[in-house]
Amino acid sequence: MSIPNQHKISAQHVNVWYGAKKAIDDVSLDFGSDHVTSLIGPSGCGKSTFLRTLNRMNDTIPAAKVEGDITLDGEDIYAPEMDVVQLRARVGMVFQKPNPFPKSIFENVAYGPRIHGLAGNKTQLGEIVERSLRRAGLWDEVKDRLTDSGTALSGGQQQRLCIARAIAVDPEVILMDEPCSALDPIATAKIEELIHELKGRYAIVIVTHNMQQAARVSQRTAFFHLGTLIEYGATSDIFTNPRQERTKDYITGRYG
Amino acid sequence: MNDHTVKAFDADIGQLRGLIAQMGGMAEHAIAGAMEALRRHDLEGAQLIIAGDKKLDALELEVEQLAVRIIALRAPLADDLREVVAALKIAGVIERIGDYAKNIAKRVPSIDSHGEIEPLSVLPAMSALAVRMVHDALDAFAARDADAAVEVCQRDREVDDFYNSLFRVLVTHMMENPRTIGQVTQLLFIAKNLERVGDHATNIAEMIYYAATGTHMVERDRGTLLSLTE
Amino acid sequence: MSDAPILSGLVPGVATTATGPAERAPTDWRTQSMQRRIRKRYAAERRFRWLGLGAVVLSAGFLAVLLVTMVYNGASGFLQTQIALPVDFAHSGLLLTPADLRGPGADLALSTANIEGLTDSSAKAAFGTDGDRWVSDGGWLRVRQALKRDPALLGARATIWVPAADAIDVAAKRQGDPASEAIVAKLKARQAISTGFNLPFLTASDSNDPTRAGIWGAFKGSLFTMLVTLLIAFPVGVLSALYLEEYAPRNRWTDLIEVSINNLAAVPSIIFGLLGLAVFLGTFGLPRSASIVGGLTLALMTMPVIVISGRNAIKGVPPSIRDAALGVGASPIQVVFHHVLPLALPGILTGTIIGMARALGETAPLLMIGMRAFIASPPARLTDPATVLPVQIFLWSDQIDRGFVEKTSAAIIVLLVFLLAMNGFAIYLRNKFETRW
Numbered sequence: 001m002s003i004p005n006q007h008k009i010s011a012q013h014v015n016v017w018y019g020a021k022k023a024i025d026d027v028s029l030d031f032g033s034d035h036v037t038s039l040i041g042p043s044g045c046g047k048s049t050f051l052r053t054l055n056r057m058n059d060t061i062p063a064a065k066v067e068g069d070i071t072l073d074g075e076d077i078y079a080p081e082m083d084v085v086q087l088r089a090r091v092g093m094v095f096q097k098p099n100p101f102p103k104s105i106f107e108n109v110a111y112g113p114r115i116h117g118l119a120g121n122k123t124q125l126g127e128i129v130e131r132s133l134r135r136a137g138l139w140d141e142v143k144d145r146l147t148d149s150g151t152a153l154s155g156g157q158q159q160r161l162c163i164a165r166a167i168a169v170d171p172e173v174i175l176m177d178e179p180c181s182a183l184d185p186i187a188t189a190k191i192e193e194l195i196h197e198l199k200g201r202y203a204i205v206i207v208t209h210n211m212q213q214a215a216r217v218s219q220r221t222a223f224f225h226l227g228t229l230i231e232y233g234a235t236s237d238i239f240t241n242p243r244q245e246r247t248k249d250y251i252t253g254r255y256g
Numbered sequence: 257m258n259d260h261t262v263k264a265f266d267a268d269i270g271q272l273r274g275l276i277a278q279m280g281g282m283a284e285h286a287i288a289g290a291m292e293a294l295r296r297h298d299l300e301g302a303q304l305i306i307a308g309d310k311k312l313d314a315l316e317l318e319v320e321q322l323a324v325r326i327i328a329l330r331a332p333l334a335d336d337l338r339e340v341v342a343a344l345k346i347a348g349v350i351e352r353i354g355d356y357a358k359n360i361a362k363r364v365p366s367i368d369s370h371g372e373i374e375p376l377s378v379l380p381a382m383s384a385l386a387v388r389m390v391h392d393a394l395d396a397f398a399a400r401d402a403d404a405a406v407e408v409c410q411r412d413r414e415v416d417d418f419y420n421s422l423f424r425v426l427v428t429h430m431m432e433n434p435r436t437i438g439q440v441t442q443l444l445f446i447a448k449n450l451e452r453v454g455d456h457a458t459n460i461a462e463m464i465y466y467a468a469t470g471t472h473m474v475e476r477d478r479g480t481l482l483s484l485t486e
Numbered sequence: 487m488s489d490a491p492i493l494s495g496l497v498p499g500v501a502t503t504a505t506g507p508a509e510r511a512p513t514d515w516r517t518q519s520m521q522r523r524i525r526k527r528y529a530a531e532r533r534f535r536w537l538g539l540g541a542v543v544l545s546a547g548f549l550a551v552l553l554v555t556m557v558y559n560g561a562s563g564f565l566q567t568q569i570a571l572p573v574d575f576a577h578s579g580l581l582l583t584p585a586d587l588r589g590p591g592a593d594l595a596l597s598t599a600n601i602e603g604l605t606d607s608s609a610k611a612a613f614g615t616d617g618d619r620w621v622s623d624g625g626w627l628r629v630r631q632a633l634k635r636d637p638a639l640l641g642a643r644a645t646i647w648v649p650a651a652d653a654i655d656v657a658a659k660r661q662g663d664p665a666s667e668a669i670v671a672k673l674k675a676r677q678a679i680s681t682g683f684n685l686p687f688l689t690a691s692d693s694n695d696p697t698r699a700g701i702w703g704a705f706k707g708s709l710f711t712m713l714v715t716l717l718i719a720f721p722v723g724v725l726s727a728l729y730l731e732e733y734a735p736r737n738r739w740t741d742l743i744e745v746s747i748n749n750l751a752a753v754p755s756i757i758f759g760l761l762g763l764a765v766f767l768g769t770f771g772l773p774r775s776a777s778i779v780g781g782l783t784l785a786l787m788t789m790p791v792i793v794i795s796g797r798n799a800i801k802g803v804p805p806s807i808r809d810a811a812l813g814v815g816a817s818p819i820q821v822v823f824h825h826v827l828p829l830a831l832p833g834i835l836t837g838t839i840i841g842m843a844r845a846l847g848e849t850a851p852l853l854m855i856g857m858r859a860f861i862a863s864p865p866a867r868l869t870d871p872a873t874v875l876p877v878q879i880f881l882w883s884d885q886i887d888r889g890f891v892e893k894t895s896a897a898i899i900v901l902l903v904f905l906l907a908m909n910g911f912a913i914y915l916r917n918k919f920e921t922r923w
Contacts, residue, residue, distance in 0.1 A: 060812060062735060089815035099806035101825060111824075112814035162810070169814055212331060239333050241470025251333045253265065254258040 014068035038214035041224035055091035092166035098158035100150030112169035136164035156187025280394035286357030305361035319347035342467035389457035415454030563896025566684035587637035696889025707872030714781020723792025751790035759851030795837020839912035
């Protein structure tokens, strides 16, 4: 089901087990670097699990076991010589619940560049922080209070702060796990607009329960069901003319 | 086809289909009624047809409102979306068919059926064919039957052929009886209207095909229509 | 056959139809039984509130009784009765000149002089034949101090305030025996008696004479012991907690360790004393009665408390923070030291202080390692023999001398103030590091 493109991340025959339970069953998906891909599907279908295999966040779950080939620019990310820390810097992640560190706004964004030594001095660090916040569309709202706690921001601002934090380390891919599920429609619209602006600069993979959102922000959509990939294709096709009966039933609200 | 989890969605779609079916029935009756009035030179009947077109317009408005409401409230996707959009367009097309019926009815007074215009006897057959097409198209819509829709499209050729032969006959008739040119021209327009009804039935079938399959029907050979300018 | 009829037979009042139970009639909330239910519920609510309030009042009452008793009994422990003793240095027969007391050999000169005899004879001269027993056994020390401060006294008569003997001290501050009461009355008539703050109580060490006994030695011993306990138990406890929470795989071994630690926290403290005795004194041969051994023993006891509270605090750090840090590429150790530990610190500190407070009040294990000896001088090093406040209290409470009763209470007050200060520090630390998210 691959789409001919320049693949940034390529996953081939991926299986994931949680203990004895198979969460992902033989999924093959490729993500290009110039578009947004959304993963949709009912709860528990494995889309978040799959997302987390792409930057090895599943490593933190002791019972999780990943099989198959996942490559980033042709490098096997599960190879023993792959450095997980570096991988996660290259494949950033934004989570469902906005999770800024309980530190200042500046420190939140500066944390990544600091631990990776991306800035030579204070001025450079300040530039990185400003650029990231600008890119996340948050600069104008927080430029006068960079020393305030990141947790004092509104939910939508917190989520944009998390995006700024993710892009501060110059990732090549950004994974978003239901980034708007805790936000109101205005904040959601701002995040979606942001995703539009980030498109092309980063390969973006977004998991969402909101099909309208998938339709709005992504160019490619993959539908997961019970751990398997049912359908993958151009978003406009999936939402107007899905090929698989199960996809159609899900997106038209006939599921279950 | 499973039901929607939200039952009211099914109810809305059902209502939309009901309205389309009702409009289709009315349009069929209007065409048939107008042709009947023409055959019997029934001026009162023609007047009824003309008045009845208002109802069709009202129904089209109702379909439009319902479709907009469904799009706004239910955010339909995939086949639901295609069906709602198709219904919206079909309503417009049926309204146009109603306009043709009205147009035919308006010409009734200017055609004297007692005059010996022999081709007049062919028109009801042509009209029956066009009405049949509309009817089958709407059946296909009700059944979401893409094959039936394709079949309707293929029948458009027959209506076109009817028109072409009628065209020749009427032109010949006019040349032979210059006295009847006025009336025969009216007949020519009616034939043209019926031919357009056939085209619109084809359009409906194409939309049904798209709604049912998600792909557009392969462009078929429309044949050539004869016209006065040739 | 559907089971609907069976259901209707089993449950009285449930009429069923083919499609399931019939619709219920709307509930009437105003029937008498309903009203009774509601009243009962409110009554239960009220009862529960009063019970809770009663429990709080009861425990607060106990605390108040304890505090009032301690303060009532102990306040006088901080006071000291003094007697004005006229001393005639000019005719004392001391073989000293003011010059002797100015040079570096002053202390030697003073210690060879018979000041004790002078004090006794002065007391006899002033108060009669048993006058020397009115003055505390350590009274002469005051005379010596006065001489050292002002050598010019040697050629003069001076009145020096010296501590009163134990019996007179007790009689002056509260009810004493009739003989002492009479003496106090006599002295009062001559205005030769006064009661003031007992500074030596805070600066002196243990003594057989209650008028000279102080808590500084025990206090310093407690400080040393706590220092050792903190330095051992805190890092070891926090590191164990971090390892168990963040790194250890979940398996039978870590379960076993967890159970062991929980059990360790519940082991009676005397057992730790035996352990300390066997290991630190027996195996390692560390000195008896030393605060370092006491500290090590108490560290063993405190560590499980720190591990348990530390693990809970670390568990309390939201996983989203860990995800966030991992998500930008922090390594596990960076996650722990940049995020988890700072956020868990308030909880860890609270647990630590609670454990330390418990250790501070601990007596039994220290008795086992010999910290109950009579130590008359404060420890200077960790290996010096020392005692601690609770043991000092325990020792004093065993003394027959009446003067030790108030000293015991006074020492308890000092211990309580120490504890309060530690808890206050804990609250301060918690507020300082507390982060809201």
